[in-house]
Amino acid sequence: MNKKLKLSGLALLITTVLASGCSDGGSVNSGDKNNSGNNQGSNQTSNVETSDKEPVTIEFMGHGNPNEKSIFEKLIASFEEKYPHVTVKYTSVPPGEYSQKLTTLISSGKAPDVFYVGGSEFYRFAEAGTVLNLQPYLDETELFDPDNVWKQALDRYRFDGAKVGAGDIYGLPKDVGPWAFVYNKDLFDAQNITPPSAVAGEWTWDDMLEAAKKLTIDSNGDGKPDQYGVAAYSLESAVWANGGNFIDYETGQVLVDQPAFYEAMQFVADLTNVHQVSPNTEAEQSMNGYTRFLNGQLAMFAMGPWDQPAFWELPFNWDIAAWPASPDTGETATWLGSMGFAISNKSKNPQEAFDLAAFLSLDEYGQRQNYELGQAVPNLIDMSKGEFLAVDKAPASRQVFLDIIEDYGRPDVPAFSKDTQWIDLFWQQASRVWNGEVTAQQFTAEIQPKMQELYDKFNK
Amino acid sequence: MNMKLTGYRKKELAWLYLFVAPPVLGFLIFGLTPMLFSIFISFQKWDMISSPTWVGFDNYTELFKDEKVFQSLFNTVYLMIGIPIGMAISLLLAILMNRSIKGIAFLRTMYYLPVISPIIAVSLLWQWILNQDYGLLNHLLWNWFGIKGPNWLGDADWVKPSLILIGLWGGVGGNMVLYLAGLQSVSSTYYEAAEIDGANGWQKFIRITLPLLSPIHFFVVVMGIIGAFQSFSQIYVLAVDGGPEYSGATIVYYIFQHAFKYFNMGFASAAAWLLGILIFIVTLIQFKFADRWVYQD
Numbered sequence: 001m002n003k004k005l006k007l008s009g010l011a012l013l014i015t016t017v018l019a020s021g022c023s024d025g026g027s028v029n030s031g032d033k034n035n036s037g038n039n040q041g042s043n044q045t046s047n048v049e050t051s052d053k054e055p056v057t058i059e060f061m062g063h064g065n066p067n068e069k070s071i072f073e074k075l076i077a078s079f080e081e082k083y084p085h086v087t088v089k090y091t092s093v094p095p096g097e098y099s100q101k102l103t104t105l106i107s108s109g110k111a112p113d114v115f116y117v118g119g120s121e122f123y124r125f126a127e128a129g130t131v132l133n134l135q136p137y138l139d140e141t142e143l144f145d146p147d148n149v150w151k152q153a154l155d156r157y158r159f160d161g162a163k164v165g166a167g168d169i170y171g172l173p174k175d176v177g178p179w180a181f182v183y184n185k186d187l188f189d190a191q192n193i194t195p196p197s198a199v200a201g202e203w204t205w206d207d208m209l210e211a212a213k214k215l216t217i218d219s220n221g222d223g224k225p226d227q228y229g230v231a232a233y234s235l236e237s238a239v240w241a242n243g244g245n246f247i248d249y250e251t252g253q254v255l256v257d258q259p260a261f262y263e264a265m266q267f268v269a270d271l272t273n274v275h276q277v278s279p280n281t282e283a284e285q286s287m288n289g290y291t292r293f294l295n296g297q298l299a300m301f302a303m304g305p306w307d308q309p310a311f312w313e314l315p316f317n318w319d320i321a322a323w324p325a326s327p328d329t330g331e332t333a334t335w336l337g338s339m340g341f342a343i344s345n346k347s348k349n350p351q352e353a354f355d356l357a358a359f360l361s362l363d364e365y366g367q368r369q370n371y372e373l374g375q376a377v378p379n380l381i382d383m384s385k386g387e388f389l390a391v392d393k394a395p396a397s398r399q400v401f402l403d404i405i406e407d408y409g410r411p412d413v414p415a416f417s418k419d420t421q422w423i424d425l426f427w428q429q430a431s432r433v434w435n436g437e438v439t440a441q442q443f444t445a446e447i448q449p450k451m452q453e454l455y456d457k458f459n460k
Numbered sequence: 461m462n463m464k465l466t467g468y469r470k471k472e473l474a475w476l477y478l479f480v481a482p483p484v485l486g487f488l489i490f491g492l493t494p495m496l497f498s499i500f501i502s503f504q505k506w507d508m509i510s511s512p513t514w515v516g517f518d519n520y521t522e523l524f525k526d527e528k529v530f531q532s533l534f535n536t537v538y539l540m541i542g543i544p545i546g547m548a549i550s551l552l553l554a555i556l557m558n559r560s561i562k563g564i565a566f567l568r569t570m571y572y573l574p575v576i577s578p579i580i581a582v583s584l585l586w587q588w589i590l591n592q593d594y595g596l597l598n599h600l601l602w603n604w605f606g607i608k609g610p611n612w613l614g615d616a617d618w619v620k621p622s623l624i625l626i627g628l629w630g631g632v633g634g635n636m637v638l639y640l641a642g643l644q645s646v647s648s649t650y651y652e653a654a655e656i657d658g659a660n661g662w663q664k665f666i667r668i669t670l671p672l673l674s675p676i677h678f679f680v681v682v683m684g685i686i687g688a689f690q691s692f693s694q695i696y697v698l699a700v701d702g703g704p705e706y707s708g709a710t711i712v713y714y715i716f717q718h719a720f721k722y723f724n725m726g727f728a729s730a731a732a733w734l735l736g737i738l739i740f741i742v743t744l745i746q747f748k749f750a751d752r753w754v755y756q757d
Binding site: 099100103104106107124125127128129130281282285286287419420421424428429431432458 | 507508509510591592593594611614701702704705706720721722723724
């Protein structure tokens with residue numbers, strides 16, 4: 001008797017395992033049927049008020065620091081209050097694993113309804129039809145006014161069937177990330193140097209170099225500076241300010257071998273190798289620019305809005321400024337990052353998923369929380385220009401963030417390519433220029449054909 | 461055999477299948493199926509989200525055109541320098557541990573500890589130890605010998621030696637245990653006979669111990685080479701993006717990058733099969749030459 005019981009128990013276990021395996025395989029079909037059925041259902045019921053709606057669950061996956069996670073938990077709670085029939089299942093994954101996990105979920109047909117997408121990922125997803133076209137929902141919605149959202153952020157999530165940047169909208173911005181130039185005001189005051197201007201074009205590379213030389217100080221005389229003028233100077237900023245470019249996305253031509261590019265790259269390398277006002281690779285390895293800046297041992301650095309909470313704790317005064325302009329052109333530039341919310345094409349409840357994405361992206365309460373906690377610049381234009389500018393907290397020159405968004409910020413280099421091997425190769429090998437092994441001109445001439453080959457192979 | 465199975469036999473057979481089922485099913489579902497699928501996918505272009513397209517042998521021919529394949533293969537083979545060094549150290553440790561003194565069990569445990577430590581945690585510790593400016597190792601080198609230590613993980617020439625060093629620390633314990641078992645199985649009669657013939661300690665070691673341990677040498681070399689071909693975790697932690705100028709990337713790291721960073725699953729599968737075939741050939745050669753130097757009792 002006992003034996004029989006055990007036997008049947010084991011058999012039951014095995015059959016359940018097998019059965020669950022089978023049902024997994026079959027769920028794609030039934031899911032599709034449900035999908036189309038629900039679609040019509042939600043369209044019909046969208047006019048009806050909340051009470052008699054069927055309860056739905058929306059899965060939402062993202063990544064980020066604990067701060068971001070707790071903001072989202074609060075936001076989701078208030079979303080669920082507003083939409084009582086919707087339950088949101090929120091998962092926050094470590095950033096390093098995010099892309100892997102998401103792609104695996106998508107390929108196994110278990111994509112979350114709403115998820116984060118970044119530049120090159122968005123391109124791949126849009127092209128493969130993984131993400132839902134939001135244009136119809138956007139045209140219908142009364143939740144927000146699209147004209148009040150940064151166009152520069154929304155445009156990142158357009159796709160016209162071949163290229164990103166134009167066409168229908170497939171995602172809503174989670175944030176806009178203007179990469180700004182930051183300086184330690186106390187160090188400038190100590191040397192009696194006028195700090196960089198917040199107005200683009202007023203302060204040039206020459207001004208920066210002159211200041212950096214005075215701000216690089218070896219106080220204990222061991223031959224290694226204990227305070228540096230500048231670190232991690234953005235190559236993108238230098239190249240674009242100089243009128244150069246990494247690539248022309250219209251023609252697909254890699255442009256790193258052009259004089260405007262390699263001259264800018266040489267300028268950045270010379271900060272370390274010739275002028276020694278910026279830590280070299282070894283110094284950077286032992287203590288990176290970020291730590292040096294926090295320690296008050298670095299005068300000029302770069303930051304995104306998300307660095308604010310850490311910088312608010314600093315014992316010295318700091319502010320942001322326009323990136324130095326190239327003396328050749330008088331122009332300046334920097335990159336503007338963005339992360340977005342996309343909705344899975346397979347979502348069974350696209351209307352609710354859209355409502356959630358729109359709420360997270362554009363709800364006033366959430367946007368206010370976001371900037372008060374120093375996570376981002378609001379996505380809403382009126383809020384950015386109004387209360388955000390009026391906040392009485394560092395950086396004093398908040399306008400710089402908005403100038404970057406509106407004026408001289410550009411999408412980061414990989415944003416418009418679905419495969420990034422060509423630019424990864426560049427960064428991987430660029431150390432040879434940074435450590436002075438070869439000149440920027442030699443290096444770029446050598447690497448351009450390889451980059452071009454990789455770009456052509458995987459992006460055309 | 462023609463006999464009809466009695467009820468009892470039938471029942472016994474049912475039990476048999478039932479007990480055999482979990483490992484067999486496990487292998488079929490999680491082992492064989494993915495393997496066959498990866499052969500299939502290695503002839504496709506597939507990014508995991510759109511449907512795969514047939515490309516024939518393109519993935520394989522592309523492999524031989526990518527200089528990174530050869531660089532990562534070179535790196536992988538370079539790391540195998542650690543195998544003979546590790547064998548020598550393990551054997552030495554095993555001989556030292558092969559005696560009955562007080563606290564020997566404790567010492568053996570100490571040397572075995574790295575083997576069971578989680579590799580990611582260990583790698584993070586090494587990252588700190590090997591830091592150029594405030595790392596433990598360079599501090600010791602400076603304080604004890606007055607040597608200015610290199611930038612272990614930041615200099616393209618030093619990444620691989622660093623990885624070998626870490627591999628040694630983590631690997632000798634396991635091999636030590638194998639050698640210890642081997643040493644204890646060598647019959648003392650050989651040594652007694654040699655002593656009567658007037659052999660000294662060194663001669664006994666070279667002529668008796670070393671040859672009689674040859675099955676263990678063989679096992680350690682075969683497993684060591686396979687393990688080196690497959691090394692990944694410590695690279696993932698210690699050589700971000702393959703290390704400076706790709707100097708730390710192994711072939712598995714290369715495969716991983718293509719599979720889970722660029723999502724070229726077909727290409728990555730092709731590379732994985734290339735690696736599989738390579739390991740197969742190398743192991744086959746080792747077995748082929750084994751009877752020339754491995755003594756079997």
